[in-house]
Amino acid sequence: MEVTLHPRFLDALFAYKSQAMNIFRDVLGLYDIHHLAVARVDQQGQLISFSSTPAMEFNLFNSELWRYDLCYRAQWFTQYTQASWAALYEKTRYDELCYLKQIKHAYRTTRCLAARMGNETFIYALASQYESPELEERFVQQVDEFYKIGQYCTNLLLPYFEQCETESTPILSRMRENEVSS
Amino acid sequence: MEKVDLTRQFACRLKDAMLAAGLNSGRSTSGVCIHKLVEITGYSTQICRKYLRGEAIPEPVKLVEIARYLKVSPGWLLFGDEHNDSPFSQEILTINKKLLQYIFTRLRSLYNSDADEQEIAEFLMAMINDISQINASEEQSKKIIDLAFSSVHHFTR
Numbered sequence: 001m002e003v004t005l006h007p008r009f010l011d012a013l014f015a016y017k018s019q020a021m022n023i024f025r026d027v028l029g030l031y032d033i034h035h036l037a038v039a040r041v042d043q044q045g046q047l048i049s050f051s052s053t054p055a056m057e058f059n060l061f062n063s064e065l066w067r068y069d070l071c072y073r074a075q076w077f078t079q080y081t082q083a084s085w086a087a088l089y090e091k092t093r094y095d096e097l098c099y100l101k102q103i104k105h106a107y108r109t110t111r112c113l114a115a116r117m118g119n120e121t122f123i124y125a126l127a128s129q130y131e132s133p134e135l136e137e138r139f140v141q142q143v144d145e146f147y148k149i150g151q152y153c154t155n156l157l158l159p160y161f162e163q164c165e166t167e168s169t170p171i172l173s174r175m176r177e178n179e180v181s182s
Numbered sequence: 183m184e185k186v187d188l189t190r191q192f193a194c195r196l197k198d199a200m201l202a203a204g205l206n207s208g209r210s211t212s213g214v215c216i217h218k219l220v221e222i223t224g225y226s227t228q229i230c231r232k233y234l235r236g237e238a239i240p241e242p243v244k245l246v247e248i249a250r251y252l253k254v255s256p257g258w259l260l261f262g263d264e265h266n267d268s269p270f271s272q273e274i275l276t277i278n279k280k281l282l283q284y285i286f287t288r289l290r291s292l293y294n295s296d297a298d299e300q301e302i303a304e305f306l307m308a309m310i311n312d313i314s315q316i317n318a319s320e321e322q323s324k325k326i327i328d329l330a331f332s333s334v335h336h337f338t339r
Contacts, residue, residue, distance in 0.1 A: 014329040018305055055315035062318065095188065095260060098242045103256045104315065171325050
C-alpha cells in the first residue's frame with residue numbers, strides 16, 4: 001500500500017485545534033507523556049493526523065521529510081507493533097528527523113505504536129521530555145496502557161476524522177501545492 | 183541538504199561556538215581546545231577530532247549536551263536554525279511581530295465565545311507556541327492562525 005497525504009492533512013492539524021486540545025488535555029501528563037499524536041491511515045492509504053504538538057507534524061509533512069520516517073510506511077505499521085521514534089528514521093535523513101521531531105521540542109523518550117481499528121490503521125506517537133532508564137522501561141513494558149490512551153483519544157477524535165471527509169476545500173494543502181509547483 | 187555539507191557546516195558552527203565560549207587554543211590546528219570537547223562529550227580525542235574536521239556529527243543526545251555547555255541552540259549547532267529550540271529557552275517564545283499582531287486582531291472572536299478565561303489563555307499560548315515553531319511563510323502562518331481561530335466555537339465539548 002502506498003501512503004499518501006489526505007487532501008486536508010495540513011488543515012486538519014489546526015482547523016480542530018481547540019477540540020484536539022480538549023481531548024489531549026485529558027491524557028497529557030499521564031505516565032509523563034508530553035506529546036501525543038493520532039494518525040489514521042484509511043483503506044485507500046490516505047494519512048491524516050491530530051496532534052498535541054501540531055507544529056511538529058506541520059514541519060514534518062510540509063517538508064516531505066515524513067517519507068523518510070518508517071512509522072508512515074505500510075511495511076512497518078501493518079505489523080501492528082511498536083518502536084522508539086528514532087528506530088524508525090531512515091539513516092539518510094536521521095539527523096533532520098531527530099532534530100525536527102525530538103531536539104526541537106525536547107522530546108527525549110519516545111514511542112510509536114500501530115493499532116488496527118476496523119479497516120483502518122491508527123498510529124499513536126507518544127513522547128516525554130523526561131529521560132530515565134525507568135521511563136524507557138515503562139514505555140516498553142506498559143505498552144498496553146499506552147495503547148489504551150491512544151484508543152481513548154482516537155474514539156473522541158473519530159467525529160473530527162469524519163468531518164475531514166465532508167468539509168470544505170483545503171487551504172494549507174493547496175498553498176503547499178502551489179509553492180511546490182511554482 | 184547533503185550529509186557532507188551538513189557535517190562540515192556543523193564543524194564550522196561548533197568551532198565558532200567553542201571560540202565564543204573562550205575555548206580557543208593556539209597550539210591546535212583547529213584553533214579550539216579539543217581536550218575541552220573531549221571533556222564535554224566524554225568521547226575520545228579521535229572522535230572529537232572528527233567532529234571538528236567535519237567528518238562526523240554526534241548523536242542527538244550528545245549534540246544537546248554540547249549545545250547546553252556552549253550555551254547555543256542545538257538547532258543552530260546542527261542546521262544553523264535560529265528557531266526557538268534551545269533547552270535553556272523553553273520558557274521563552276520567539277515570534278514574528280507581524281504574526282503576533284495578526285493574532286491580536288483576531289482576539290475579539292475568542293472573548294465573544296463561551297470559553298472561560300483560563301481556556302482562552304491556554305488556547306492562545308498553544309497557538310503562539312505553534313506559530314513560533316512552525317517553518318512556514320507569513321502567508322501560510324496567517325492561514326494557520328485563521329484555521330485555529332475558526333475552531334474556537336467548539337471550545338466546550
